[in-house]
Each structure stands twice: as structure tokens, then as C-alpha cells.
Amino acid sequence: MKMNKSIIILFLISTIFSCQKNVDQIDIGNELRGNTFDIISIEEKDTITIEFKDSIYSVFSTNAFFEDMYRKSPWRITTLNSNQFLVIDSKTIAIKQRDENIFDGLLIGDKDYEITFKKRKSKWNKDFIVGQWVEKEIYDYRKNDSILKPPTVPLPPPPKNLTKNDLYDQPVYEIKSDSINVKYGYSKSKSAIDINSSAEYIKMEVKSDWGIVEHLWKIKKLNDSIMIVDKIITDKNNEYYSYDIKTLENIVLIKKR
Structure with missing residues (x-):
């Protein structure tokens, strides 16, 4: 019965649309591909952010427990009588373009x-992301001699082939167009990155401290010297031998010169 309803609705939509003249037929797949959109449910008053790649899509969220945070599922456009339908995650959406930046859709189901x-359009220059960054709060604390600090704990000897000069007293994030390299303590970690089309989200899998892995940055402000982000990280829980998923908000990073 569920399948029959979907087929009937698709047929009716196709019949109605086919009676209309469509002078400038566009390829909606090309319009979606390589772009990031807010998908807004009018009735549910809910919004998700999604980026369409060549054949897969990614969902972005700064909710650490959002189950679709890492999902990369296929999508495609199919046509019926010159009408176009978005097939995504086994769901069918009748879709048409309203203007250059907005599409109207009908999600068909029960x-x-x-x-x-x-x-979504980029609010800043994507090239500003490239460079070396440190967290401002830690940097200011380390450099401000007027702040009373606890006694220094003696550090263990450096690993073989390293000296004390190779020690980083806070994580340093070196970002390139396709990768991130983090130096912390005597350690280094590198990961490929995926910057979305509107330069608002950076996906990664990189260690930035002992037991901490960073997965996603949502950029809230960016210029040539400051970047403010929300982070999703996993933090090792030694008590329960597991990892806690956390969201860190409004982390201010400053660019090293």
C-alpha cells in the first residue's frame, strides 16, 4: 500500500507538471552538485545542512550526538516526463527550482x-583557513607572566632523536588546502580534511592531545588573523575505558605569523 501511494503521487505530479510548458529545462543535479544547502522542513520547522558531492552527500551538525554526523550516502536525480526527482537515502523528493539559490521540494512518504x-554562500575568503593556528586562550595564558601558574612539573626526557626544543607546549594546527598537521608535546598527527563548499565546515580525524581526536570544526568567524569555531571531539575516558563525544563551543584560534 505504501509503494502504491508513492507511485500514484509520482504519477499525479508528473501528469500535472507535464501539462505545463517548461521552456528552460535545467539539470537540477548540476545545480545541487558541489554546493551546500540548508534543507528546511516547513511543517516540522526543522533545518539540516547538507553538501552534495558528485554522487554522495554529507550532513553537517555540531550536535555531538547527531547520528548522521559522518554519514556519506548516495544521491541521484531521476526524471519522469521531464520532471525531476531527488532520490536520497531511499527517499524520493519531487524538486523544482524557484530561483538561483532556492529549490522547492515535496518529500513523498506515508x-x-x-x-x-x-x-549557503561563503561568508569569507576560503584561503584564510590555510596557515598555522593556535588556541588564543592557551596562548595568552602561556605568554602572560602576570598570571599565577602552578609549579612546573618536570617533563619526561624527549623521545629518541628529539630534543627539548622539539617540545610544543600547546597544539599547533598547520592547515593546508587538503590536510591538517597538528603538533603537540613531542607528537605529531596528520589527517586529510574536507572543507565544504561554503567554507563553514572542516571534517578531519586528527589527534590534538593525548586521548583527544578532533572530527569536525564549524567555522563561525574567519578573517586573516582570527578563526572562531565549534569543535566536535572524542576524549578518552580512562575510568570507563571508552571515549566521550563532546562539543566545544566558540574556540578562538589566532594565526601564527
Whole structure:
């Protein structure tokens, strides 16, 4: 019965649309591909952010417990009588373009939902991301001699082939266009990165301290000297021999010159 309803709705939509003249037929797949959109459910008053790659999509969230945070699932556009439908995660959405940045859709299921796709545009220069960054709070604390600090704990000897000059007293993030290299203590960690099309999200899998792995940055402000981000990290829980997923908000990074 569920399948029959979907087929009937698709047929009706196709029949209605085919009666209309479509002078400038566009390829909606090309319009979605390589762009990031807010998908807004009109009835549910809910919004998710999604980026369409060549054949897969990514969902972004700074909610550490959002189950779709790392999902990369296939998507495609199919046509019926010159009408286009987005097939995504086994769901079918009738979709048409309203203007250059907005698409209207109807999610077809047991209950149908009207949704809007709104293209996200970059607010800043993506090239500003590249460079060496440190967390401002830690940097200011280390450099400010007027702040009373606890006694220094003697450090263990450096690993073989390293000296005390190779020690980093706070994580240093060196970001390139396709990778991030983090130096902390006597250690280094490197990861490929994925910067979304609007330069608001950076996905990674990089260690930045003992037991800490950083997965996602949401950029909230960026210029040539400051970057403010929300981070999703996993932190090793030694008590329960597990990892805690955490969201760190409004982390201020400053660029090293």
C-alpha cells in the first residue's frame, strides 16, 4: 500500500507538471552538485545542512550526538516526463527550482512534507583557513607572566632523536588546502580534511592531545588573523575505558605569523 501511494503521487505530479510548458529545462543535479544547502522542513520547522558531492552527500551538525554526523550516502536525480526527482537515502523528493539559490521540494512518504533547499554562500575568503593556528586562550595564558601558574612539573626526557626544543607546549594546527598537521608535546598527527563548499565546515580525524581526536570544526568567524569555531571531539575516558563525544563551543584560534 505504501509503494502504491508513492507511485500514484509520482504519477499525479508528473501528469500535472507535464501539462505545463517548461521552456528552460535545467539539470537540477548540476545545480545541487558541489554546493551546500540548508534543507528546511516547513511543517516540522526543522533545518539540516547538507553538501552534495558528485554522487554522495554529507550532513553537517555540531550536535555531538547527531547520528548522521559522518554519514556519506548516495544521491541521484531521476526524471519522469521531464520532471525531476531527488532520490536520497531511499527517499524520493519531487524538486523544482524557484530561483538561483532556492529549490522547492515535496518529500513523498506515508506523510508528505514540503521542504525548501536554500543554498549557503561563503561568508569569507576560503584561503584564510590555510596557515598555522593556535588556541588564543592557551596562548595568552602561556605568554602572560602576570598570571599565577602552578609549579612546573618536570617533563619526561624527549623521545629518541628529539630534543627539548622539539617540545610544543600547546597544539599547533598547520592547515593546508587538503590536510591538517597538528603538533603537540613531542607528537605529531596528520589527517586529510574536507572543507565544504561554503567554507563553514572542516571534517578531519586528527589527534590534538593525548586521548583527544578532533572530527569536525564549524567555522563561525574567519578573517586573516582570527578563526572562531565549534569543535566536535572524542576524549578518552580512562575510568570507563571508552571515549566521550563532546562539543566545544566558540574556540578562538589566532594565526601564527
